[in-house]
Amino acid sequence: MASKLQTPLTVAAYKSDVHNDWCPGCGDFGILQAVQQSFAELGLPPWESMVFAGIGCSGKVFNYMATHGVHTLHGRVLPFAVGAKLANPNLEIVAVGGDGDGYGIGAGHFVHAGRRNVDMAYIVMTNEVYGLTKGQASPTLGRGQQTKSLPLPNTNDAIQPLALALSSGYTWIGRSYAFDGKHLKEMIKKAMQHKGMALLDVLQPCPTFNDLHTTEWFNKKVKGAGENEMVPRVFNINEQGYNGSVQDPTNLDEVNTKRTKAFEMANFRGERIPVGVFYEIKLPTYDERMQAQVPMLKQYAPATMPYQDASHLPTTDLSKVYEEYMF
Amino acid sequence: MANEIIVGIGGAAGDGGASTGDNLAQTSARQGLHVYVYTSYQSLIRGGHSWIRLRISDTKVTNIGDQVSAMIALNQDSMDRHLQEMKAGAICIYNGDKVKPGKAPEGVQLCPLPVFELAGKDALPIMQNTVALGALVGLLGYDFQALSSVFEHTFKKKPQVVEANVTAAKAGFDFAVKTYKKHGTVLKKTDAKLAMVHGNNILAMGAANAGCKVYCAYPMSPATGILHWMASHGKDLGICVRQVEDEIGVANMAIGAGQMGVRSMCATSGGGFALMTEAIGMAGIMETPVVMINVMRGGPSTGLPTKQEQGDLNQAIGASQGDFPRIIIAPTSIADCYTVMEESFNLAEKYQCPVLVLSDLLMSEGHCTLEASFLDREFKIDRGELILEDDGDKNYYRYKDTPSGISPRVIPGVPNHLYVSATDEHDEDGVTISDVYTDPITRKKMVDKRARKMEGVVKDYTPLKLEGDASSNTVVVTYGSTWGAASEAVERLNKEGVKVAHLSFKYLVPFQEKEAIALLKGKKVIVVEMNKAGQFARHLRAEAGITADANVRKYDGEPFEPKHIVEGIKEVLKGKNLVEVQSLEPGWRTPHPPGPGVLSTGSTH
Ligand SMILES: Cc1ncc(C[n+]2csc(CCOP(=O)(O)OP(=O)(O)O)c2C)c(N)n1
Ligand code: SF4
Ligand SMILES: [Mg+2]
Numbered sequence: 001m002a003s004k005l006q007t008p009l010t011v012a013a014y015k016s017d018v019h020n021d022w023c024p025g026c027g028d029f030g031i032l033q034a035v036q037q038s039f040a041e042l043g044l045p046p047w048e049s050m051v052f053a054g055i056g057c058s059g060k061v062f063n064y065m066a067t068h069g070v071h072t073l074h075g076r077v078l079p080f081a082v083g084a085k086l087a088n089p090n091l092e093i094v095a096v097g098g099d100g101d102g103y104g105i106g107a108g109h110f111v112h113a114g115r116r117n118v119d120m121a122y123i124v125m126t127n128e129v130y131g132l133t134k135g136q137a138s139p140t141l142g143r144g145q146q147t148k149s150l151p152l153p154n155t156n157d158a159i160q161p162l163a164l165a166l167s168s169g170y171t172w173i174g175r176s177y178a179f180d181g182k183h184l185k186e187m188i189k190k191a192m193q194h195k196g197m198a199l200l201d202v203l204q205p206c207p208t209f210n211d212l213h214t215t216e217w218f219n220k221k222v223k224g225a226g227e228n229e230m231v232p233r234v235f236n237i238n239e240q241g242y243n244g245s246v247q248d249p250t251n252l253d254e255v256n257t258k259r260t261k262a263f264e265m266a267n268f269r270g271e272r273i274p275v276g277v278f279y280e281i282k283l284p285t286y287d288e289r290m291q292a293q294v295p296m297l298k299q300y301a302p303a304t305m306p307y308q309d310a311s312h313l314p315t316t317d318l319s320k321v322y323e324e325y326m327f
Numbered sequence: 328m329a330n331e332i333i334v335g336i337g338g339a340a341g342d343g344g345a346s347t348g349d350n351l352a353q354t355s356a357r358q359g360l361h362v363y364v365y366t367s368y369q370s371l372i373r374g375g376h377s378w379i380r381l382r383i384s385d386t387k388v389t390n391i392g393d394q395v396s397a398m399i400a401l402n403q404d405s406m407d408r409h410l411q412e413m414k415a416g417a418i419c420i421y422n423g424d425k426v427k428p429g430k431a432p433e434g435v436q437l438c439p440l441p442v443f444e445l446a447g448k449d450a451l452p453i454m455q456n457t458v459a460l461g462a463l464v465g466l467l468g469y470d471f472q473a474l475s476s477v478f479e480h481t482f483k484k485k486p487q488v489v490e491a492n493v494t495a496a497k498a499g500f501d502f503a504v505k506t507y508k509k510h511g512t513v514l515k516k517t518d519a520k521l522a523m524v525h526g527n528n529i530l531a532m533g534a535a536n537a538g539c540k541v542y543c544a545y546p547m548s549p550a551t552g553i554l555h556w557m558a559s560h561g562k563d564l565g566i567c568v569r570q571v572e573d574e575i576g577v578a579n580m581a582i583g584a585g586q587m588g589v590r591s592m593c594a595t596s597g598g599g600f601a602l603m604t605e606a607i608g609m610a611g612i613m614e615t616p617v618v619m620i621n622v623m624r625g626g627p628s629t630g631l632p633t634k635q636e637q638g639d640l641n642q643a644i645g646a647s648q649g650d651f652p653r654i655i656i657a658p659t660s661i662a663d664c665y666t667v668m669e670e671s672f673n674l675a676e677k678y679q680c681p682v683l684v685l686s687d688l689l690m691s692e693g694h695c696t697l698e699a700s701f702l703d704r705e706f707k708i709d710r711g712e713l714i715l716e717d718d719g720d721k722n723y724y725r726y727k728d729t730p731s732g733i734s735p736r737v738i739p740g741v742p743n744h745l746y747v748s749a750t751d752e753h754d755e756d757g758v759t760i761s762d763v764y765t766d767p768i769t770r771k772k773m774v775d776k777r778a779r780k781m782e783g784v785v786k787d788y789t790p791l792k793l794e795g796d797a798s799s800n801t802v803v804v805t806y807g808s809t810w811g812a813a814s815e816a817v818e819r820l821n822k823e824g825v826k827v828a829h830l831s832f833k834y835l836v837p838f839q840e841k842e843a844i845a846l847l848k849g850k851k852v853i854v855v856e857m858n859k860a861g862q863f864a865r866h867l868r869a870e871a872g873i874t875a876d877a878n879v880r881k882y883d884g885e886p887f888e889p890k891h892i893v894e895g896i897k898e899v900l901k902g903k904n905l906v907e908v909q910s911l912e913p914g915w916r917t918p919h920p921p922g923p924g925v926l927s928t929g930s931t932h
Contacts, residue, residue: 071749079576083583112572296565307538325522
């Protein structure tokens with residue numbers, strides 16, 4: 001596909017002309033639009049940007065983006081994207097996928113991606129169901145809950161992705177809502193600009209299978225603290241004085257306090273749903289850790305590291321290595 | 328005439344048998360003697376039994392050989408297991424203060440060493456190994472200097488350790504030479520400059536030479552040596568080495584890196600390979616180059632982690648769902664591991680597909696001497712059709728339908744050449760067709776395009792060649808590492824006047840069908856392989872329509888020795904069409920059977 005290079009880069013430059021087949025009213029539309037806007041506002045050349053997607057309704061995002069894209073396997077978007085970023089750290093990489101993809105079948109990779117602190121944003125579209133396979137319970141659906149797609153209520157407890165991310169070492173953790181375009185876009189930009197592994201969990205209505213947590217439900221006001229006080233269900237914690245950003249990563253007291261607060265916030269359950277930046281810390285990224293171990297990586301990305309001369313003869317010098325085996 | 332001695336060193340894990348073996352191997356290599364080492368061990372860190380076999384010869388050796396004629400028993404158990412395997416002329420060295428031999432077979436020289444007296448009462452227990460090694464080196468007729476220089480090399484930075492070892496070894500050496508008869512076989516020193524390498528080292532070195540820059544793995548015997556090599560050499564060679572959470576992650580990460588234009592690789596054994604299989608199909612449909620090594624061990628399931636088998640051919644052929652092009656190569660020797668890596672990376676990029684390499688425990692954990700000259704090979708890196716810069720093409724299609732089926736590949740980052748790659752079926756532009764109502768035209772076109780790529784591959788292979796008595800009407804057919812023992816077996820049979828040729832396959836998929844037919848049609852074909860079901864025999868039938876007239880198989884965990892194949896073929900020539908051979912030496916078995924056993928349960932089907 002030829003790129004639709006335009007200067008300045010507008011949202012249109014990131015829209016592919018592939019036919020979109022999400023259901024009307026699907027939260028994924030909101031997420032796609034916010035991703036496209038974020039790329040445009042960050043001014044990222046489409047050929048230096050890559051969107052990696054898992055499998056699910058959510059995974060179709062890559063098709064609708066006019067950047068490089070890869071539709072990986074179900075649950076494997078993270079290791080694939082990590083491999084790609086490892087190979088070429090100069091590319092801007094965003095991974096996207098569903099809650100089943102990331103927190104279910106891909107849960108092992110989810111945990112270990114956090115430990116590596118790869119510089120990428122991972123956006124998970126949390127709709128509490130396996131949308132593409134027609135509405136089975138995903139790992140974020142609570143126990144006892146029964147969507148219209150389920151013959152019986154769910155028997156498992158829901159995982160708390162943000163708490164799991166915190167335990168796993170993600171260095172930026174946030175939540176947003178698919179139909180709060182403004183907040184979502186800002187959060188995507190923050191996640192992308194964060195140097196390290198960012199998890200952005202996005203609450204995503206699935207009107208087709210999830211009749212419990214619909215757009216109306218998210219938009220509904222609920223009882224507040226005061227008598228007769230009604231407040232929005234989805235509320236921005238950062239606007240209410242919560243600050244989860246660690247200022248000094250070497251200050252253990254600060255780190256411990258912020259992590260504890262973030263853990264409490266990540267596990268919060270109630271009528272109201274907190275969104276915003278839960279935790280943020282600056283730690284060496286995967287590239288930096290690799291460069292510290294393999295000095296040649298400071299000069300070259302693995303994808304550009306030379307290993308042949310002009311006549312295609314190998315240039316990797318193994319003679320010293322071979323001597324280790326000579327006696 | 329080649330002169331050779333096979334030495335067995337038996338002990339418990341943690342007894343230091345491995346370093347005794349290494350020191351002997353190095354001492355031999357320093358004298359220009361060729362060595363092939365294979366260790367039978369248990370999957371544990373301490374205790375148990377391990378049996379290191381070193382075949383030492385003044386000419387090149389291709390396999391572990393058969394009859395041990397000198398042994399060091401580091402403990403009573405090793406003595407009990409292996410003494411009865413010895414034949415007349417053999418020598419048996421042991422700590423006379425601790426180990427009781429029992430009755431030795433006729434003509435076997437027992438050489439007890441008074442270790443306390445020789446090493447001194449305060450010596451560390453490990454010094455018994457050094458005393459024994461000194462004694463063995465003396466009885467093999469080596470110069471003592473060859474051994475002491477190995478200690479100097481190994482413990483360069485610790486002069487006291489060198490001194491302690493040299494003193495203990497010299498005591499053993501002098502005592503043995505004074506007290507016992509030398510081994511009857513005399514090995515002639517040569518000028519060859521030799522190195523000692525594991526197959527896993529060579530696979531890793533071959534990959535590094537071919538330009539591998541990302542290596543991902545999860546530890547699994549017997550592939551772990553590749554990870555260890557990469558981890559300790561990646562720093563200097565600029566290779567990104569990653570230990571990933573599981574083999575699913577490993578495969579996906581390696582392919583992710585491959586997608587970005589890196590020559591990337593991963594390695595595992597059968598169980599890990601099973602976890603990688605979904606990703607192999609992904610590399611197939613996305614046309615992403617990647618090299619994946621399966622170092623086979625005894626299966627199925629956890630199977631035999633430390634034992635040899637060639638039982639994963641079916642798994643490699645069938646790995647992942649659907650039809651897609653893949654290349655499968657099985658190196659035939661430790662040296663060939665190097666060549667196969669060069670070929671694999673070139674083929675993966677040229678044909679934009681996964682290349683699966685089937686090594687096995689025998690090669691990967693076995694080690695042998697190689698002449699440094701084997702590194703000086705003619706090898707050119709071929710990255711296939713790549714677009715690295717903006718060529719002005721405004722209509723780039725990543726999966727363009729071309730006559731060869733190969734679509735020029737852009738590494739992401741080139742302006743104006745955007746594309747998407749999908750695990751779903753897609754059109755020439757990479758856009759998925761999986762969710763359209765139906766698109767039989769595109770589907771067929773894309774399947775055909777990918778399949779067409781394989782038509783070129785066979786031309787890039789080294790042609791097949793008959794070895795042994797090529798004029799013979801009987802052909803022994805092997806694949807992969809069985810080449811070593813089989814080529815020697817065929818040589819021995821030829822010497823005995825039995826006319827038989829040998830055809831060894833290393834390229835398994837796509838198959839050299841036409842050549843195989845030309846060389847085998849109308850001949851008596853005997854397939855020799857290390858698995859129960861005859862996986863290669865079936866492959867030969869499927870690919871070339873050639874049904875083996877007879878099969879010689881082994882699947883007891885221990886590798887083929889030439890004698891097994893010699894005997895097996897003789898049984899076949901007497902009329903059997905299936906011979907399942909087995910290692911029956913007492914040392915291989917628990918509990919020990921009475922008396923010596925050698926080989927061969929022949930059966931007919
Ligand atoms: C290995 C494997 N198992 C199962 C599937 C079938 N499958 C496709 S998408 C999906 C679930 C998607 O759910 P989620 O990740 O939450 O994405 P959503 O559709 O809700 O956006 C499943 C089970 C598959 N493609 N691959
Ligand atoms: S099934 Fe649900 S998640 Fe999938 S497209 Fe429809 S509304 Fe969206
Ligand atoms: Mg979902």
